[in-house]
Structure formats: C-alpha cells, structure tokens
Amino acid sequence: MKTIKVGLLGLGNIGTGTYKTLEMNKRQIESTTGVSIEITKILEKDVNRKRDITVTPQQFTQNPDDIFLDPSIDIVIELLGGIEPASTFMLKALQNKKHVVTANKAAVAANYDAFMDAAKENQVMFRYEASVGGGIPILNTLASDLLANEFEEILGIVNGTTNYILTQMTEYGLNYADVLKVAQEKGFAEADPTADVEGIDVANKLSILISLVFGIRVAPQEIPTAGISNISKEDIKLADQFGYKIKLLATAKKVGNQLEAHVQPAFVPKDHPLASVSNEFNAIFVTGNAVDDLMFYGKGAGPLPTGSAVMGDVIEISRAIAKGAAFDHYAETKAKKMLRYVGEGQNKYYVNMMAKDVPGVLGSIATTFGSCGIGVDSVLQLSREVNERREVPLVFILHEVTRARLDEALDKIGKSQFASEIKSIIRVM
Amino acid sequence: MKTIKVGLLGLGNIGTGTYKTLEMNKRQIESTTGVSIEITKILEKDVNRKRDITVTPQQFTQNPDDIFLDPSIDIVIELLGGIEPASTFMLKALQNKKHVVTANKAAVAANYDAFMDAAKENQVMFRYEASVGGGIPILNTLASDLLANEFEEILGIVNGTTNYILTQMTEYGLNYADVLKVAQEKGFAEADPTADVEGIDVANKLSILISLVFGIRVAPQEIPTAGISNISKEDIKLADQFGYKIKLLATAKKVGNQLEAHVQPAFVPKDHPLASVSNEFNAIFVTGNAVDDLMFYGKGAGPLPTGSAVMGDVIEISRAIAKGAAFDHYAETKAKKMLRYVGEGQNKYYVNMMAKDVPGVLGSIATTFGSCGIGVDSVLQLSREVNERREVPLVFILHEVTRARLDEALDKIGKSQFASEIKSIIRVM
Incomplete structure (x- = not known):
C-alpha cells in the first residue's frame, strides 16, 4: 500500500481533532482508498498538553523547516489559525512543492491569490474545504459536482457562535449580553468574541465563497459587514410577529452584471x-x-467536524498522488464574467422607531418614505405601549431600497417633529 | 480547447433537461474547465416532438451502435429509464470503452456489480450521481469529501412524489386518494403511481446508497419496503398531536456488525x-x-435539477480525460467490514387501534404488550370519540421492538375480547 506522509502545523483543538479523525478511521480509509496516510511531523510548542491521541515525542518539532525541507513529506496541513505566521508557512510549503490543506479562513481570504499562484507555479494542490462551513462539504462540491450551473445567489449561516446566541435569544427571550456571557462560560464563544459577533469571521468565509462561485476577488474588508451585538430581544419578538427569524447571513447575489454582497443580521421568513x-x-x-x-x-465548527473536512482534502490529494494524476486546481471562472462588485445593493428593511403619539404621525412618516421612493410593505403601531414621554413604537417593513437612500429618509424623519429615536434597522430577506 | 463528444440515449423529459442544462451553461463550463462538451448523437425515436432546445435532425439516430461504435464519442449518457434495454446498452457502452453516466436508479440498483466490473475491466468511469436525490450532490460527496468518516446511519427523503402527497395531506388535512388524484392531474405523479407510492423507487435508491456507504450489496427486493397508500389523515393528525410529521423514509443503520435497512413511512420528530x-x-x-x-x-427530480447532476458527472469525466488522468472509480470499502445485513431490525412504533369502551381495556392491552417485552412510551385514549359500536380509538407509541414481536403481541391483543381492529402501524423515528 502506498504511504503518504503528512506534516502538521499546530496541534491545538482543531489539530488534535484532525489527528483523531485520522486515528479513528485509518483502517477504513486504507481499505477504501488503498492509501495509508501518516502524520509524521508536527510543529507544536506545547508538547506536554494532555491530548486524547497517540503521539510520540519524536513526532514533535519546533522548527518548521523540519517539515518544509523533509523530502518524504508530501502534504502539509496548516491548523495554526490567524493570518501570520500561517500564510508565510503555507507559501513556504507550496514553494517546497508540498500540497497544502488548511482550515484557516482568515489566511485564505487575506492571501487567496498568492496561495493560488504559488500552488499553480509549483504544480501542487491547495485545498481549504474546512475554511467555510466546518464539516460541511461545500467548497469541493461547488467546484466540481455543481459546475453545470451558473449561480444566482449564495446565502449562508456560517458562524456557529452567533447562530447559537441568536437561537438562545429567540427560544428563551433572553438579552444578547446574557446569552453571550453563558456562551463564553460554556466555551461556545471566545473571551474576545469580536471576530465572531461583529461578522468578521463570516466576511472572511463569504470572500472565499465569492472567489469560488463568482470568480472575482472581493476582500473581506470590502464587504459591508454588521454583527449581532445590536440585536435586541424586542427585535427578535417583532421579527416573530411579522413571520421571521433573525439570522446572521452572508449574502452574495448576482443582479445583472453586478455582484452584491454583504454580511448582516437579517429577517429570514420562517418557512425558508x-x-x-x-x-x-x-x-x-x-x-x-x-x-x-x-x-x-x-x-460549522468543532475539532472532529473540521477534522473530517481537513482529512477529506488530504485523502483527495493522497489518492491523486497515488495514481500519479496531474494535479488539478479548483476550476475557476477565468473569464471573470464582467461581474462588477457593487457592495450592498438594494434590500428590504425592518425599521423600529419611537414616534410621538400624536394624530397624523403615521401618515407623515409614511409620506416621507414615499417621497424618498421607498414603499412600505407592512407597518405595526403598538399604541398600547405608549411610554411616559408619550412616544409609541412604530415598526415598518420597507420595500427594496439602498441603505444610503434609507438613511436619507430616516434623516428627514429624524429631523421632523414626529420621530424621536430610530431603535433598529435590520435587513429583511 | 479540448472537445469531448457525448452520445445521449433518450431525449424525453430528463434527456431534454440535460441537453438544456448544457446549452444554458456551455460557455460558463468552457471558461471554467477549459473543456468543450458536445452532445453529437442522440438515440431517440421521437424526432418531431417539440422541445425547447436546439437540436438538428443529423444528431438523431435509431441505431444504438451509431453511438457505441463511434470512436469519436468518449462518454455515453443513459436517460432511457427502466432496467432494460438501458442496462444492456450501458454494458455495451462500457465494453466499447465509453465512460457512462446515468440517472437510472432501477438499472443501477439491479445491476450494480455488473456495471462496476465492466467499468473497471475497461478502465472507464461509471457515474450515477443523478440516480439518488436528483440534483442533490450526494453520491460523489459521500465517495470523496466524506471519506474520513465511518457512517453510522443514513436517513433519506428521496422521493418527491410521495413527499408532495404527504405534505399536502398534512397541510390541508386531505385524504391520500384525493391528493394523489390532484398530483396526477398536475403531472407530479404518474398515471400508474405504484413505483413511487409503494416505496419501490425509494428502495432502489437506498440499495445504491448502501453500496456506496456501507460497501455491501443489498438488492432492492431484500429491503423491507412499505409505501404511503395506507396512511390516513387521522394518522397524520395523531402524529401531529404526538409531535411528529409523517415522512416516507429510507433508513440504513449500523448496529454493531449488523446493518439494518428499510423503507417505511415514519413519524419524524418535528424538530428534526x-x-x-x-x-x-x-x-x-x-x-x-x-x-x-x-x-x-x-x-430530487425534474429535468433541470437532474440535468445538473448528470452534467456534473459528465464534466468530471471530461476534465479527467482532458488532463489524461488515470480513471478512478468510486472508492469503495473492499473489506466489506464483516457487516451482516439483517433487514428491518428494531424500531419504535405507533399503533392505532379500536378497542371496546369498557373498564380495564387499557390495562389489559398494556399488560399484553408488557408480557411480550414491549415497553409503552406514550398512550392516547380518545374517549370522546366513542363510535356507535361502543369502540374507542386507542393509540400507542411503543419502545423499540422487532416487527415480528410486535405482530405477535398484536395478534394476542386481536384475539382478546378488548381490541376490535388494528387501524394502523407506523414506525417512529
């Protein structure tokens, strides 16, 4: 049986899960593929941590060149996380003609072209299935089985931490801050949750999906991104009344020759x-x-599901090596389709505001929306909830409009005598 | 650009959809893969039917050998449906060293080994992604991206006709016969719906899934199979009360060294x-x-979704030809894992019976279940629904038991003075 030797960068949670995935299923992989895969060297400082896997002291190294320059190693798995030094290491591995597999969305989104170019130049494969959707086989599937399609739209819930928080807020009527605290205690959210809750992690993943599906590069920083930290339990309750659930969505949509993309919490219809x-x-x-x-x-996360995706890539490359096949790269649209990235585009919106409880207020605000060319889809006036300042909550679902035009209209409304506060603005799917 | 020529067997609905999928996306496929795919010959008698595609009279032939013996043709797509002559044609194509792509679940399930052997012998690829789940990329994904897993269980809703009928019965409280009639009028169900509604189509698909995932052959006829024609709207209403929806499920489950498999309507928990x-x-x-x-x-069906899966296979094979790669076959577990197929296994069951409305009836029946070693999970006695014969509906959800033992218990209960009719028995997931 052909043996493929692998070097692993990083033996943290994900690295350990990947190692364990191989350990659990080694015999099954061998009997199915006819290839034996062995992780022979591991770059990791913490050699003494207790891990539920069989790893010998001889496998550890502190020197990445022990992996990059080892001619017996065919594949390098990068599971360090973070843009650097992971990116430099991956480029070095590719330049040394190692195939590279990674779960690192931040590094892939930041240096996509550099990795692709280095892989092509050195005739090796670069695979990153685990970087989007964790264990879900989405990238390889889009890049092979679904090639007979032009895609109109991608919608993704691709961050487990925020989806957990929103689900708990929805099911138990809790506040964001309270759920976040519990999630941190349980280890579902990090001590500094910014990358998750502000949508940065999702923007990285959307950037990768766009590259693969639409063939153009949109850097994560170019994607209008909002997180969930401003979502209130009132928003979730109102969404429910209108027939929606709130989800943090990654969206990319082709409108004619334009590509719209954004990361935002959104009202998702309950039957979707x-x-x-x-x-x-x-x-x-x-x-x-x-x-x-x-x-x-x-x-979308977790050591073993991520390990499944990482090892899936490793097995694919190993089989290609074993049969001596030319190494192929993800099929990518070379023509770039004249697709022009335009950012956020037009969306439907939910707007929750406090308005003076006086006759004519609804008419005046609706007229202002109308004069800005914004249609009103539905409205909810909760007169029973007048507060001590004689203000009532007024909730609109508005037809498709650019965010700029919506802000313009809300500015006019804010300057009028009627509205006192815009409490929240959330996209409606 | 490398051109790959394809012969097509059958230009009915699915054939036309496949042709159209290629037509719609030809430029995109070429720009993405660098390969041009052309359907040059079509075996089809009905040359005059109006189709929404551009096909010339010269492309048609009535003689299959015009395709099998044409050295310019690399790939044969089989979309005739039915076991014969489709199977004979596919074997002939393989023997003539054509790669074969099919959507034909009946033929693949019936002659799986023959196709695999012929493909290996002739060093060509045999692909059948469209045979299970229509447009859903499931077979290729199980056979590549997910190889780093041992699978414990597969559950599938893989027949659109029956799922449509059950959904309409559930949403509108309708009878099976009435929904079937409307489905037939709308073209969602065939004039002879037997293969769909009795689960035969699902058993074919489950047999294919089992081959791929568990590495053993179980012929469709060996799979205990029940359809939906006996499901009443009362069953659906009762399922709802217990917190379930009724779905026609294909199930294959590993229990130790045994594989259980069956096709049956089942109570599926609403939160699944x-x-x-x-x-x-x-x-x-x-x-x-x-x-x-x-x-x-x-x-799971329809000309374009099926066309997407068929063309996905054709593109994969075309790319392999273009780069001169050795042709690989689905990785299959060779060791067969000592897995022993045991049929239906143990399941939870819902039993709806009519019982005499007399004191002690519930205790007596529950005692009989208990004496047969069957635990009762929940029970519903609808005393308000006593009929003119002084019988009441009595509904049980029972713990895991073999069907044989359940039938034994129900036989005892039927012979007692208490029960008058077993109205329905449905598996509970």
Missing part, C-alpha cells in the same frame, strides 16, 4: 429552510440555474 | 431537520463518526 438552522449548526443555501435551490447543513 | 423538508424537495441526512450530522437538501 435557513430559518430552522439552529444553535451551532451552519447551512449554506445556493440557487443554481439548473439545480435550483440546494441547502447543505451541518456542524 | 428532515421534518421541515416539504413537497417535492428531497433530503439526505447522514451521521458520520467525525463530521457528525449532515443534511443535503434540494430538488
């Missing part, structure tokens, strides 16, 4: 398959011009 | 992702020992 994706689960919903609607659902 | 798969949509739910729960959701 994404609405029932709860807690730590992720899902990616795509619409192709032949296949129509598809959804891929699974665990 | 499969419960929200409605109407013509399909979904396959798998649990791997690393990736955990995954679900793939999409359109």
Whole structure:
C-alpha cells in the first residue's frame, strides 16, 4: 500500500481533532482508498498538553523547516489559525512543492491569490474545504459536482457562535449580553468574541465563497459587514410577529452584471429552510440555474467536524498522488464574467422607531418614505405601549431600497417633529 | 480547447433537461474547465416532438451502435429509464470503452456489480450521481469529501412524489386518494403511481446508497419496503398531536456488525431537520463518526435539477480525460467490514387501534404488550370519540421492538375480547 506522509502545523483543538479523525478511521480509509496516510511531523510548542491521541515525542518539532525541507513529506496541513505566521508557512510549503490543506479562513481570504499562484507555479494542490462551513462539504462540491450551473445567489449561516446566541435569544427571550456571557462560560464563544459577533469571521468565509462561485476577488474588508451585538430581544419578538427569524447571513447575489454582497443580521421568513438552522449548526443555501435551490447543513465548527473536512482534502490529494494524476486546481471562472462588485445593493428593511403619539404621525412618516421612493410593505403601531414621554413604537417593513437612500429618509424623519429615536434597522430577506 | 463528444440515449423529459442544462451553461463550463462538451448523437425515436432546445435532425439516430461504435464519442449518457434495454446498452457502452453516466436508479440498483466490473475491466468511469436525490450532490460527496468518516446511519427523503402527497395531506388535512388524484392531474405523479407510492423507487435508491456507504450489496427486493397508500389523515393528525410529521423514509443503520435497512413511512420528530423538508424537495441526512450530522437538501427530480447532476458527472469525466488522468472509480470499502445485513431490525412504533369502551381495556392491552417485552412510551385514549359500536380509538407509541414481536403481541391483543381492529402501524423515528 502506498504511504503518504503528512506534516502538521499546530496541534491545538482543531489539530488534535484532525489527528483523531485520522486515528479513528485509518483502517477504513486504507481499505477504501488503498492509501495509508501518516502524520509524521508536527510543529507544536506545547508538547506536554494532555491530548486524547497517540503521539510520540519524536513526532514533535519546533522548527518548521523540519517539515518544509523533509523530502518524504508530501502534504502539509496548516491548523495554526490567524493570518501570520500561517500564510508565510503555507507559501513556504507550496514553494517546497508540498500540497497544502488548511482550515484557516482568515489566511485564505487575506492571501487567496498568492496561495493560488504559488500552488499553480509549483504544480501542487491547495485545498481549504474546512475554511467555510466546518464539516460541511461545500467548497469541493461547488467546484466540481455543481459546475453545470451558473449561480444566482449564495446565502449562508456560517458562524456557529452567533447562530447559537441568536437561537438562545429567540427560544428563551433572553438579552444578547446574557446569552453571550453563558456562551463564553460554556466555551461556545471566545473571551474576545469580536471576530465572531461583529461578522468578521463570516466576511472572511463569504470572500472565499465569492472567489469560488463568482470568480472575482472581493476582500473581506470590502464587504459591508454588521454583527449581532445590536440585536435586541424586542427585535427578535417583532421579527416573530411579522413571520421571521433573525439570522446572521452572508449574502452574495448576482443582479445583472453586478455582484452584491454583504454580511448582516437579517429577517429570514420562517418557512425558508435557513430559518430552522439552529444553535451551532451552519447551512449554506445556493440557487443554481439548473439545480435550483440546494441547502447543505451541518456542524460549522468543532475539532472532529473540521477534522473530517481537513482529512477529506488530504485523502483527495493522497489518492491523486497515488495514481500519479496531474494535479488539478479548483476550476475557476477565468473569464471573470464582467461581474462588477457593487457592495450592498438594494434590500428590504425592518425599521423600529419611537414616534410621538400624536394624530397624523403615521401618515407623515409614511409620506416621507414615499417621497424618498421607498414603499412600505407592512407597518405595526403598538399604541398600547405608549411610554411616559408619550412616544409609541412604530415598526415598518420597507420595500427594496439602498441603505444610503434609507438613511436619507430616516434623516428627514429624524429631523421632523414626529420621530424621536430610530431603535433598529435590520435587513429583511 | 479540448472537445469531448457525448452520445445521449433518450431525449424525453430528463434527456431534454440535460441537453438544456448544457446549452444554458456551455460557455460558463468552457471558461471554467477549459473543456468543450458536445452532445453529437442522440438515440431517440421521437424526432418531431417539440422541445425547447436546439437540436438538428443529423444528431438523431435509431441505431444504438451509431453511438457505441463511434470512436469519436468518449462518454455515453443513459436517460432511457427502466432496467432494460438501458442496462444492456450501458454494458455495451462500457465494453466499447465509453465512460457512462446515468440517472437510472432501477438499472443501477439491479445491476450494480455488473456495471462496476465492466467499468473497471475497461478502465472507464461509471457515474450515477443523478440516480439518488436528483440534483442533490450526494453520491460523489459521500465517495470523496466524506471519506474520513465511518457512517453510522443514513436517513433519506428521496422521493418527491410521495413527499408532495404527504405534505399536502398534512397541510390541508386531505385524504391520500384525493391528493394523489390532484398530483396526477398536475403531472407530479404518474398515471400508474405504484413505483413511487409503494416505496419501490425509494428502495432502489437506498440499495445504491448502501453500496456506496456501507460497501455491501443489498438488492432492492431484500429491503423491507412499505409505501404511503395506507396512511390516513387521522394518522397524520395523531402524529401531529404526538409531535411528529409523517415522512416516507429510507433508513440504513449500523448496529454493531449488523446493518439494518428499510423503507417505511415514519413519524419524524418535528424538530428534526428532515421534518421541515416539504413537497417535492428531497433530503439526505447522514451521521458520520467525525463530521457528525449532515443534511443535503434540494430538488430530487425534474429535468433541470437532474440535468445538473448528470452534467456534473459528465464534466468530471471530461476534465479527467482532458488532463489524461488515470480513471478512478468510486472508492469503495473492499473489506466489506464483516457487516451482516439483517433487514428491518428494531424500531419504535405507533399503533392505532379500536378497542371496546369498557373498564380495564387499557390495562389489559398494556399488560399484553408488557408480557411480550414491549415497553409503552406514550398512550392516547380518545374517549370522546366513542363510535356507535361502543369502540374507542386507542393509540400507542411503543419502545423499540422487532416487527415480528410486535405482530405477535398484536395478534394476542386481536384475539382478546378488548381490541376490535388494528387501524394502523407506523414506525417512529
């Protein structure tokens, strides 16, 4: 049986899960593929940590060159996380003609072109299935099985921490801050939760999905991104009344020759398959011009699900090496399709404001929306909830409009005598 | 650009959809893969039917050998449906060293080994992604991206016709016969619906999934199979009261060294992702020992979704030809794992019976279940619904038991003075 030797960068939680995935299923992988995969060297400082795997002191090294310059190693798995030194290490591995597999969305989104170029130049494979959707096989599937489609739209719930928080807020009527605290205690959210709760992690993943599906590069920083830290339990209750659930959505949509993309919390209709994706689960919903609607659902994080995706890539590369096949790269649209990235585009919006409880207030505000060309889809005036300042909550669902024009209208409304406070603005799917 | 020529067997609905999928996305496929795919010959008698595609009279032939013996043709797509002559044609194509792609679940399930052997012998690829789950990329994904898993269980809603009928019965409180009639009028069900409604189509698909995932052959005829024609609207209403939806499920489950498999309507808990798969949509739910729960959701039938899967296989083979790669076959477990197929296994059951409305009836029946070693999970006695014969509906949810033992217990109960009729028995997931 052909043996493929692998070097592993990082033996933290994900590294350990990946090692364990191989350990658990080694015999099954061998009997199925006819290839034996062995992780022979591991770059990791913490050699003494207790891990539930069989690893010998001889496997550890502190010197990355022990992996990059070892001619017996064919594949390097990068699981350090963070943009650097991971990116430098991966480039070095590629330049030394090692195939590279990574779960690192931040590094892939930041240096996508550099990795692709280095892989092509050195005739090796670069795979990053685990970087989006954790265990869900989405990237390889989009890049192979679904090639007979043009895609109109991708919608993703691709961050388990925020989906867990929103689910708990929805199911138990809790505040954001309280749920976050519990999530941190349980280890579902990090001590500094910024990258998750502010949508930065999701923007990295959306950037990767856009590269693969639409063939153009949009850096994560170019994607209008909002997180969930401003979502109130009142927003969630009102969403429910209108027939929606609030989810943090990654969206990329082709409108003619333009590509719109954004990361935002959104009202998702309750009968949409994404609405029932709860807690730590992720899902990616795509619409192709032949296949129509598809959804891929699974665990978007965690050591073993991530290990499944990483090892899936490693097995694919190992099989290609074993049969001496030319190494192929993800099929990518070379023509770039004249697709122009335009940012956020037009969306429907939910606006929750406090307004003076006086006759004519609804008419005046609705007229201002109308004069700005914004149609009103539904409205909810909760007169029973007048506060001590004689203000009432007034909630609108508005037809499609750019955020700039919406802000303009809300500015006019804010300057009028009627509105006192804009409490929240959330996209409606 | 390398051109790959394809012969097509059958230009009915699915054939036309496949042709159209290629036509719609030809430029995109070429720019993405660098390969041009052309359907040059079509075996089809009905040359005059109006189709929404551009096809010339010269492309048609009535003689299959015009395709099998044409050295310019690399790939044969089989979309005739039915076991014969499709199977003979596919074997002939393989023997003539053509790669074969098919959507034909009946033929693949019936002659799986013959196709695999012929493909290996002739060093060509045999692909059948479209045969299970229509447009959903499930087979290729199980056979590549998910290889780093041992699978414990597969659950599938893989027939759109029956899922449509059950959904309509559930949503509108309708009878099976009435919904079937409307489905037939709308073209969602065939004039002879037997293969769909009696689960035969599902058993074919489950046989294919088992081959791929568990590495053993179980012929469709060996799989205990029940359809939906006996499901009443009362069953659906009672399922709802207990917190379930009724779905026609394909199930294969590893229990130790044994494999259980069956096709049956089942009570699916409302909070399970499969419960929200409605109407013509399909979904396959798998649990791997690393990736955990995954679900793939999409359109299980229809010309374009099926065309997406067929063309996905054709593109994969074309890319392999273009780069001169050795042709690989689905990785299959060779060791066969000592897995022993045991049929239905143990299941939880819902039993709806009519019982005499006399004191002690519930105790007597529950005691009989107990004496047969069957635990009662829940019970519902609807005393307000006593009929003119002084009988009441009595509904049990029973703990895991073999069907044989359940039948034994029900036989005893039937012979007692208390029970008058067993109205329905449905598996509970």
